[in-house]
Amino acid sequence: MNRRDFTKAGAAGAAGAVAWSALSARRVWGANDRIRLGFIGVGNRGGQVLDAFLPHPDMEVVAICDVFEPYMDRAQEKLPAKADATVDFREILDRKDVDAVVICTPDHWHAVQTIWACRAGKDVYVEKPLSITVVEGRKMVQAARQYQRVVQVGTHRRSSKLYAQAAELIGSGKIGKVTVSRAYRLSNMYPGGIGKAPAGEPPPGLHWDLWLGPRPERPFQATIAPYKFRWWDLYSSQMANWGVHYLDAIRWLTGELAPASVCAMGGRFAVEDDRTIPDTAEAVFQFASGRLAIFGQYEACGNPVLLQGELELRGTLGTAYISSRGLNVVPERGGQFQDAAPRMEPINIDIREGENDVMTVAHARNFLDCIKSREKPNADVEIGHRSTTCSLIANISLAVGARLEWDAERERFTNHEAANALLDYEHRKPWTLD
Numbered sequence: 001m002n003r004r005d006f007t008k009a010g011a012a013g014a015a016g017a018v019a020w021s022a023l024s025a026r027r028v029w030g031a032n033d034r035i036r037l038g039f040i041g042v043g044n045r046g047g048q049v050l051d052a053f054l055p056h057p058d059m060e061v062v063a064i065c066d067v068f069e070p071y072m073d074r075a076q077e078k079l080p081a082k083a084d085a086t087v088d089f090r091e092i093l094d095r096k097d098v099d100a101v102v103i104c105t106p107d108h109w110h111a112v113q114t115i116w117a118c119r120a121g122k123d124v125y126v127e128k129p130l131s132i133t134v135v136e137g138r139k140m141v142q143a144a145r146q147y148q149r150v151v152q153v154g155t156h157r158r159s160s161k162l163y164a165q166a167a168e169l170i171g172s173g174k175i176g177k178v179t180v181s182r183a184y185r186l187s188n189m190y191p192g193g194i195g196k197a198p199a200g201e202p203p204p205g206l207h208w209d210l211w212l213g214p215r216p217e218r219p220f221q222a223t224i225a226p227y228k229f230r231w232w233d234l235y236s237s238q239m240a241n242w243g244v245h246y247l248d249a250i251r252w253l254t255g256e257l258a259p260a261s262v263c264a265m266g267g268r269f270a271v272e273d274d275r276t277i278p279d280t281a282e283a284v285f286q287f288a289s290g291r292l293a294i295f296g297q298y299e300a301c302g303n304p305v306l307l308q309g310e311l312e313l314r315g316t317l318g319t320a321y322i323s324s325r326g327l328n329v330v331p332e333r334g335g336q337f338q339d340a341a342p343r344m345e346p347i348n349i350d351i352r353e354g355e356n357d358v359m360t361v362a363h364a365r366n367f368l369d370c371i372k373s374r375e376k377p378n379a380d381v382e383i384g385h386r387s388t389t390c391s392l393i394a395n396i397s398l399a400v401g402a403r404l405e406w407d408a409e410r411e412r413f414t415n416h417e418a419a420n421a422l423l424d425y426e427h428r429k430p431w432t433l434d
Contacts (some may be wrong), residue, residue, distance in 0.1 A: 002370065038100075039422075040102065046075075048357070050238075053364045062097065069087065100122050101117050103127060109214070111136035125152045130393070138385065150153070150376070153387075154379070158252070160362065179314060180291065181311070181313045184300075189299045193274075195273055198220065202225075239264075247387050259285035264282065308328060326350040396422045399419075
């Protein structure tokens, strides 16, 4: 059965159960054993993550899946040996010879595919953001723990030597107490943005109903897929797509679990396109320990905001700037009524290790190592869930137009019941989380 025929036959029987078993669920790994991977989603970021796994000699890609067939054709050209291909991820989960899956599908698919993979006995590498709702994320954590699966989230800075060094430096108090951290997504998409397109027929090779998955049925639109879904709130958001990287780093560097409150503001101020998310937004998170984290999404102006780097942490003794090339600390000086002398010596760490492709290769290596050792990976699912939650509650604050108080233990808002209603949604059958 070819992949086009499988969609017609397999999707018709979508409610059928996947055989939840895998040899890897019971396997004791030897040092020289090769890990057999199935890739679910191989377009754009999926292709980049595939590139990050290929250098590792102790793994092989035996199966690939994508609902857009040209992406699979492109992925096959990278592989040393042709992999089995399908448009339906359940075929990969059915295979007892697949030890782990790498999920790089659009955000609205992550929860279903991760939970079902865990239940099938597969370990999982899943791209960020972990989920599209807070409830989804918590259920993904629960599935990983229940089925004793290794689940690595694609926040690849967690495998960076540079960021580990920064975490040690900042955690030791070298720059004093950090009271404000900032990062931004910057791109001037004015005036046309992602463009406008009418409803129409999907391009050849795109299996549209499988692309929609748990989200409501609707006509195809060229400004949604294959890639532009990131500007549609039903499928993604830039607050989560970019924000989770930096908010995860901020949580790590400052040792925070979760914010106590969030307030987000923004809107479609300048860009005229089909998007359903803002072209300009800013979220401010307040932590009980006494600090703020700020993430801004500016898509109508792209000039730099920070003095340097991609992440700024402002401490009482010095301000740290982290980029892909290194870490610089600019000493603070005393201000009003204080001694104006520098409060520390400058720090410059230039290790040129932090490029995205290098970090992703290291992140893939950590995942493969943890499959064998059964240890928690650098970006364990609980870590990824907490960081993704920051972005998701910012989106909810924006949606309801209010500052929200967050109970991180109960994962509920304490001051806005309408906001709590947005913590999950009803998934289209048969793509449920149960």
